[in-house]
Ligand SMILES: NC(=O)C1=CN([C@@H]2O[C@H](COP(=O)(O)OP(=O)(O)OC[C@H]3O[C@@H](n4cnc5c(N)ncnc54)[C@H](O)[C@@H]3O)[C@@H](O)[C@H]2O)C=CC1
């Protein structure tokens with residue numbers, strides 16, 4: 188199996204390690220680097236994966252999966268570059284950063300694949316959008332597609348759509364959590380105990396997601412099936428429309444897309 192080193196083991200780095208182990212990768216095939224020793228010890232304890240220095244990660248691994256914040260990328264690449272042979276496959280999980288940024292900072296010809304995953308990777312339910320850089324071969328894309336498919340679903344997209352994918356599926360879980368939180372608060376306001384409200388809402392979200400996944404499902408038709416004439420749902424939806432929730436959602440996704448593009452531009456020369 189391919190040896191993978193995760194560079195930066197925060198929320199996404201841990202989700203990747205955890206998801207890969209659940210998918211059958213042995214801890215011995217994985218490594219990670221982490222800036223904070225206490226965090227590194229915690230992860231080694233939890234997953235049995237070794238924390239290593241960057242030089243060792245580059246020496247041992249076939250794939251370097253970069254999972255630091257976009258703001259931390261320059262020092263990381265400065266540390267990685269001198270250790271590379273140019274044969275390693277670099278997989279960036281970083282929001283906003285174009286493959287060209289990695290190609291500029293790493294040895295000439297380095298294959299780079301950009302991935303936008305999301306945190307449900309932790310439970311094997313990631314959505315990952317994948318794009319190849321200038322030197323990524325079909326085999327590299329296939330490898331990354333297999334890797335990300337082992338922790339959820341994966342789709343290839345042109346790199347020009349990565350900022351939009353970041354806004355939709357990278358950030359997407361946060362928007363669903365926000366809606367769930369808001370509905371639970373509404374239940375509490377209506378006098379339902381918090382635990383019960385949470386159970387009612389979370390199972391409804393899981394049920395709705397399962398319905399959305401059935402063959403031929405369409406969100407509009409599913410919503411219509413819940414909306415009885417003169418009923419409760421129509422009364423509720425009218426309030427969502429009155430408050431402009433649909434355009435708030437469109438604006439939120441657009442703001443996230445623009446922020447992703449901005450994170451990339453911050454690294455232009
Ligand atoms: N949190 C999310 O839902 C998603 C995050 N991403 C992307 O994943 C990347 C990581 O995000 P998070 O995991 O949320 O951030 P995080 O802050 O939880 O994790 C980053 C980790 O990298 C470590 N780090 C920083 N510089 C380092 C270095 N030079 N060497 C070793 N370790 C270093 C930090 O100590 C930290 O543990 C970001 O680029 C983000 O855009 C992508 C999709 C979803």
Ligand SMILES: O=C(O)[C@@H]1CCC=N1
Pocket residue numbers: 282353357358
């Ligand atoms: O908020 C962020 O910047 C990261 C990228 C996608 C989800 N979380």
